[in-house]
Amino acid sequence: MRESIKVFAPATVANVVCGFDILGFAVDAPGDEVIMRRKAEPGVVITKITGDDGRLPMEASKNTVSASVQDYLSYIERTDIGVEIELHKKMPIGSGLGSSSASTVAGLFAINTLLDEPLNRMQMVPFAMKGEELACGSGHADNVAPALLGGFVLIRSYKPLDLIKLPFPESLYCAIVFPEVDVPTRDARRMIRDKVLLKDAVIQWGNIAGLVTGLFMKDLDLIGRSMIDVLVEPVRSILIPDFYKLRDIAMGLGAISFGISGSGPSVFSFAKDKDTADKITLAIKKHLNALQIGCQTYVSPINGEGPRIL
Amino acid sequence: MRESIKVFAPATVANVVCGFDILGFAVDAPGDEVIMRRKAEPGVVITKITGDDGRLPMEASKNTVSASVQDYLSYIERTDIGVEIELHKKMPIGSGLGSSSASTVAGLFAINTLLDEPLNRMQMVPFAMKGEELACGSGHADNVAPALLGGFVLIRSYKPLDLIKLPFPESLYCAIVFPEVDVPTRDARRMIRDKVLLKDAVIQWGNIAGLVTGLFMKDLDLIGRSMIDVLVEPVRSILIPDFYKLRDIAMGLGAISFGISGSGPSVFSFAKDKDTADKITLAIKKHLNALQIGCQTYVSPINGEGPRIL
Incomplete structure (x- = not known):
């Protein structure tokens, strides 16, 4: 049995423009890293967090990475286990790229691998969703499901939870730009009206059906x-x-x-190749910088596998 | 060049439960038949209608089957052509099974075949939609598009019109029951509120995405x-x-x-084979008959080809 493990879990783009609350996909970069080590005494502790500018809690019950590991251990009835967690944030917080989700999924993937996989990835989704609730105030699956399962994941239904992996064109590249302005997820959700015009909803479901069809047909x-x-x-x-x-x-x-990633402020484009994606991120960065707005850019293929051992 | 032609065009099930206004499919039965004969003088006339209990207009400009042929001839600049149309309704009117659409599509398919196909099927859709507007008061495509193209057709967008044929499990059977109660399409549309809850819309687009995925994966x-x-x-x-x-x-x-076909009152089920579909229609018919409601039943595979020459 492993004594320690280092893992990566990916950033994710939720909503994917026309799939509000039901679709997300994972990218190869950015993402978070977790180092997990077994310790003699039972319990979960965080020993180190880097890359968060001191914004994340060290207290185990308050940080999604540790709290979801605690939940997981309770569920599999292994509260006798003790682990130390190092969380290395390698992606911005509050970016709309599933930052909390990447940390949560990294922690769950690490503990599950350390214990020789008592659960499969699909079975871990509910723990990750509970982690999202702690971090964001609502237990959505559109970041955690693709972060855990990789690729494009459709959340057909929440009650009961019904997740389906969708195929995608392997050549697809994603260009992501995070403009450094503050858009808290909770506020971004509150902006949305609770009623919509049926005629707009019809346009929306024509488009989500079209997007799913396009993914299956690999029709860019x-x-x-x-x-x-x-x-x-x-x-x-x-x-x-x-x-x-x-x-x-x-x-x-x-x-x-081109669209908003999750609740923003990150924006993303799909591009047919890396070169086009590079050009897009560069031009957007240049435009934002001219407005005196700093930004971080990422160019990545779709991540089809989800988290991985480093 | 043919002097006359006899064609069949299929009934269709619009909406398909979770695809309101954007999805429909064609069945093998029932459907309408049109006999079209060239005549010396220019113009389109209806010479005979059967099976409609005298409910449909004989006047060419008021009947969708002739009016859409007139439109078609104007578009291809062949108003020198003259044809006589016999319309044999082999399916109930006002059933929610795309009755007017079947007639319209039969007429358009007949004239286009008679003239050696100046247009392809996709190009005929707008004329069929105009026919729907004459018959039903709104130019929807969710009956005419599958009636013309066959199979399952997604209307990704109306403006611009973007139609995509979807695959389907070939084993799929459709059980249809038309209870003989009156539900005019116009009234059925008026019952629907023009605003919906966003949370319900999200459920709906999760389901339409799931249905499209199920059709591609042939996952019943x-x-x-x-x-x-x-x-x-x-x-x-x-x-x-x-x-x-x-x-x-x-x-x-x-x-x-199980669900409503179009705006009703017909209901339909998908079944994994003919035997199951037969049992379903029989049991529903028995239940309705016990309520003193007459009904017509149809069991059919999905029609993948659309209209055909008889």
Whole structure:
């Protein structure tokens, strides 16, 4: 049995423009790292956190990475186990890229691997969702499910939880830009009205059906034309500096799509190759920098496997 | 060049439970037949209608089958052509099975075949939609598109019109029951509220995404669990006698799904084979008959080809 393990769990893009609350995908970069070591005494402790600028709690019950490991150990009736956790944040917090989800999934994947996989990945999803509730105030699955399972994950239903992995074109690249402005998930959710026009909802479900079809058919053009959000983006885009100008820049450089990642402020594009994705991130960064807004950029293929041992 | 032609165009099931306004499929039976003969003088006339109990207009400009042929001839600039149309209704009017659509598509398919196919099937869809507008007051594509193209057709978008044929499990059978009660399409549409709860819309688009995924994966179980409608069915089901009891009967006999066809009053189930579909229609018919409600039943595989020459 392993005494220690170092793992990576990926950042994720939730919503994917037209799949509000039901779709997400994982990327290869960025992501978080967790080092987990067994210790003699029972219990879960955090010994170190880096890369968070002191923003995350060290107390085990308050940090999603440790709290979800505690839940997991209770569930498998192994509270006799003791582990120390080092969390190395390698991605920005509050970016709309599933930062808390990456930490949670890294912790759960680490403990499950350390204990020789008592649960499969699908079985770990509920613990990760509970971690999301602690971190974000709502237990959504659209970041944790793709972070754990890899690839594109459809959340067909929450009650009962019904997750389905979707295929995707392997050539697809993702260009991500995180503009360093503050958009808390809780506030971003509150902006959205609780009623919508049926005619807009019909447009939305035509597009989500089109996106799923495009993923199955590996049809980049159909994927692109389906990635339209008439409900949430018009509201949330207000929080993102020059959102529609950034879209024009991305689309002008050949992006397949452009939209908000999760509740923002990160934006992402799909591109047909790395070169196009590189050009898009660079041009968006340049535009934001001219507005005196700092940003972080990532170019990555889709991560089809989820977390991995380092 | 042919002097006359006899064609069949299929009935269709629109909405498919969770795909309100964006999804429909064609069946092998029932459907309408059109006999079209060239005549010397230009113009389109209807010479005979059977099976409609005198409910359909004989005047060419008022009947969808002739009016859409007139539109078509204007578009291809062949108003020099003259044809006589016999329309043989082989399916009930006002049943929610795309009755007007079957007639329209039969007429368009007949004229296009008679003229050696100046347009492809996709190009004929707008003329069929215009025919729907004449017949039903709104130019939806969820009956005419599957009637023309066959199989399952996703209407990803109306503006611009974007139609995509979806795959389906070939073993799938459809059990249809038309209870002889009157539910005009216009009234059925008016019953639906123009605003919906976002949380219900999210459930709906999770399910449409699940249904599309199930069709691609040929996963009958996923197709079944995705065919839930939290928005339209709760309202429209009021017009259908004992709707929820009929569902229990169908599901109890092994139906994959049960729901309203289009705006009703016809109901349909998917079944894994003909035998199961036969049992479902028989049991539903028996239940309705006990309520003194007459009905017509149809059991059919999915029609993958659309209209055909007889």
